[in-house]
Amino acid sequence: MAHVDLLIRNVSWQDRDCDLLVGDGKVVELADAGTAQAPEARVVDGGGLTVLPSLIDAHVHLREPGQEYKEDIASGLSAAAGGGFGQVMAMANTSPVNDTASVTRLMLQKAVQAFPNGPWVRPVGALTVGLAGKELAPAGELFRAGCVALSNDGVPVENTELFRRAMEYAADFGLKVIDHCEDPWLGRGGVMNEGEISGRLGLKGVPTVSEAMQVARDILLASYLNLPVHLAHISCRESVELIARAKERGVPVTAETCPHYLLWDETRVGNYDTSVRVNPPLRTRDDVLALRQAVRTGVIDILVTDHAPHAAHEKEVTFADAPNGISGLDTALSLTYELVRSGELDFADIARLWCWRTADIFSLPANRMQPGDPADFVLFDPDLAWVASAEALLSKGKNTPCLDKEVPGRVMAHYLGGEKVFSR
Amino acid sequence: MNWRHKDLLEISQLSPAEIGHVFETAARFAEVNQRPIKKVPILKGKSVVLFFAEASTRTKTSFDMAGKRLSADTFSLAKSGSSLQKGESLKDTALTLQAMNPDAIVIRHWDSGAARFLAERLECSVINAGDGWHAHPTQALLDGFTLSRVWDSFEGKTVCILGDVAHSRVARSDVELLTMLGARVRVCAPRTLLPAAITTWPVEVFSDVGRACAGVDAVICLRLQLERQQAGLLPDLREYAGIYGLAPRHLEKANPGVKIMHPGPMNRGLEIASELADCGASLILDQVAAGVAVRMTLLHLYLTRSRVSA
Ligand SMILES: [Zn+2]
Numbered sequence: 001m002a003h004v005d006l007l008i009r010n011v012s013w014q015d016r017d018c019d020l021l022v023g024d025g026k027v028v029e030l031a032d033a034g035t036a037q038a039p040e041a042r043v044v045d046g047g048g049l050t051v052l053p054s055l056i057d058a059h060v061h062l063r064e065p066g067q068e069y070k071e072d073i074a075s076g077l078s079a080a081a082g083g084g085f086g087q088v089m090a091m092a093n094t095s096p097v098n099d100t101a102s103v104t105r106l107m108l109q110k111a112v113q114a115f116p117n118g119p120w121v122r123p124v125g126a127l128t129v130g131l132a133g134k135e136l137a138p139a140g141e142l143f144r145a146g147c148v149a150l151s152n153d154g155v156p157v158e159n160t161e162l163f164r165r166a167m168e169y170a171a172d173f174g175l176k177v178i179d180h181c182e183d184p185w186l187g188r189g190g191v192m193n194e195g196e197i198s199g200r201l202g203l204k205g206v207p208t209v210s211e212a213m214q215v216a217r218d219i220l221l222a223s224y225l226n227l228p229v230h231l232a233h234i235s236c237r238e239s240v241e242l243i244a245r246a247k248e249r250g251v252p253v254t255a256e257t258c259p260h261y262l263l264w265d266e267t268r269v270g271n272y273d274t275s276v277r278v279n280p281p282l283r284t285r286d287d288v289l290a291l292r293q294a295v296r297t298g299v300i301d302i303l304v305t306d307h308a309p310h311a312a313h314e315k316e317v318t319f320a321d322a323p324n325g326i327s328g329l330d331t332a333l334s335l336t337y338e339l340v341r342s343g344e345l346d347f348a349d350i351a352r353l354w355c356w357r358t359a360d361i362f363s364l365p366a367n368r369m370q371p372g373d374p375a376d377f378v379l380f381d382p383d384l385a386w387v388a389s390a391e392a393l394l395s396k397g398k399n400t401p402c403l404d405k406e407v408p409g410r411v412m413a414h415y416l417g418g419e420k421v422f423s424r
Numbered sequence: 425m426n427w428r429h430k431d432l433l434e435i436s437q438l439s440p441a442e443i444g445h446v447f448e449t450a451a452r453f454a455e456v457n458q459r460p461i462k463k464v465p466i467l468k469g470k471s472v473v474l475f476f477a478e479a480s481t482r483t484k485t486s487f488d489m490a491g492k493r494l495s496a497d498t499f500s501l502a503k504s505g506s507s508l509q510k511g512e513s514l515k516d517t518a519l520t521l522q523a524m525n526p527d528a529i530v531i532r533h534w535d536s537g538a539a540r541f542l543a544e545r546l547e548c549s550v551i552n553a554g555d556g557w558h559a560h561p562t563q564a565l566l567d568g569f570t571l572s573r574v575w576d577s578f579e580g581k582t583v584c585i586l587g588d589v590a591h592s593r594v595a596r597s598d599v600e601l602l603t604m605l606g607a608r609v610r611v612c613a614p615r616t617l618l619p620a621a622i623t624t625w626p627v628e629v630f631s632d633v634g635r636a637c638a639g640v641d642a643v644i645c646l647r648l649q650l651e652r653q654q655a656g657l658l659p660d661l662r663e664y665a666g667i668y669g670l671a672p673r674h675l676e677k678a679n680p681g682v683k684i685m686h687p688g689p690m691n692r693g694l695e696i697a698s699e700l701a702d703c704g705a706s707l708i709l710d711q712v713a714a715g716v717a718v719r720m721t722l723l724h725l726y727l728t729r730s731r732v733s734a
Contacts, residue, residue, distance in 0.1 A: 318537050
């Protein structure tokens, strides 16, 4: 038997009581509870908590370099550690934009300085220089510096020819293109879902077809080029239906959505609540139901937070003036667990949606609870509710509709490579 | 009637009984406005800030006059030419206003929800004088009051709102008020100037002006913002005037005694034929007079409200 230096006794994995054995930073075995023998090992009592693979978030905004008052890499990673995320893919819309190796390297350095044992930043390079949509960013240089994907997230690429060439060029480095699907004209100036409520509130709307139009474009390109494309933060039924049909035909398309699109609809805008202003906007109840089904059935492959921290004063403005985004890393697992409690998902879905499938899509390491996997895991207490107060949130961004509300389930400890990176 | 509302943000906050009370009180103030000396002392010592972030001579003057006739002190705070330059957040503006400790703030702002934003942060009354595309409750009340002077009841009456409903706070507030009082409401505009979910509104939708005006008792023309053409919502203004501008021929099948209204300022010859604006059926100048009486009423009600509850 392999060397064991850490033994976590008495944890629950998918309704089974286990002992988790770790050696040299890797999973050695998940043994039946009480059966493990490891006289040399440090023993930790898991107290019956749920063990989950450390989560991967394929879509976060860490704001550094350039907007450290909203978040910096250290504060973002501490929210990741406490939220159960071992790897976070940081979008390129920093200032300067992550379109050169020097910015990528800076991000990686800052991350290792703050958290030498992880969580790990996996930078996403810009698709076009400065996200301007005019010329291709140097995908090869970005790849060599450590970028794991490319995206113009935040700024839709208007030029379809350029988008096609980006997909082709990136493919040579095995880099996936993540597209922020938004027709640059249909949604221009819109601040919430176009419909009954935008009409009543007198706010400019973004129609669902603005997203679905680009989803259709990307699927057609992926099919024509036989190259993969990953669709970011899908929010509506039309997109889900297009993706489902494309997958049936074998088009190499993958997609993500966020907990907020699974939980809340446009009625949350209520009386101009800027904490729910996101892009794409919260849609209707029908869209929420379509997304839940898509997540259960795998039509939507993965969950991401689209963690978008903002300073408090930036959201304390009129709805039209407020920036888009919800700070998500601290609360993502609790919000997903709400769907487990209501019977929509189970813990196996959480492992799939927040880790395994994400690792497949972006070729990242993951703990599948098999011998030899990295010992990246979370001890989660499903019975512990907590209040998402400003003090409790580790991100600098307190901009969440959960602020000061009770949410279920809490990360009690987080291990990466067998090292404890967080505990409460 | 004990007035218990702190703020006036949109018509849906009011009940039909409260709207009736506004009309009755406004009728008394309208009478005051006919006297040789139009000033009464009921708001002496009260201060009202007129905060017009978006220009509007007409509404601002109307509120200013209303306040002065009730002996309140009115202070104007324009967005430009004051310390409240562009760049200062609305929150800081609110705190600045609060520090001046006024009794009421009348706000006009280009953002929907701006009046509510202030109301949530200020202890004084906030009266919405138009926020973005959202609401213009005092205009709706003066429109309703104007019609109440010529109609015994709103029941059985049909009103057509003609023009750019999508971007009109007047239309939103008028629809709420008129339907609440029992009138049937129609809207008529090219599809590009109707909001996305117009089918969920309590209105009948028309695209043909003549048909929309058949059997109506009043037509409310909306002002067309000329930049809608540049925004790609209209082909050209000449075509708009020819097809959607209210002309005498459109009123041939209207009910006898049909009234014509416009919140102003008008683009004569564009959304309304000039002769209709000036004809005997026009209530456009009555609306202006009603505006002062209704705003006197509102200042009176909100500044002397009972503070027992919100
Ligand atoms: Zn995005």
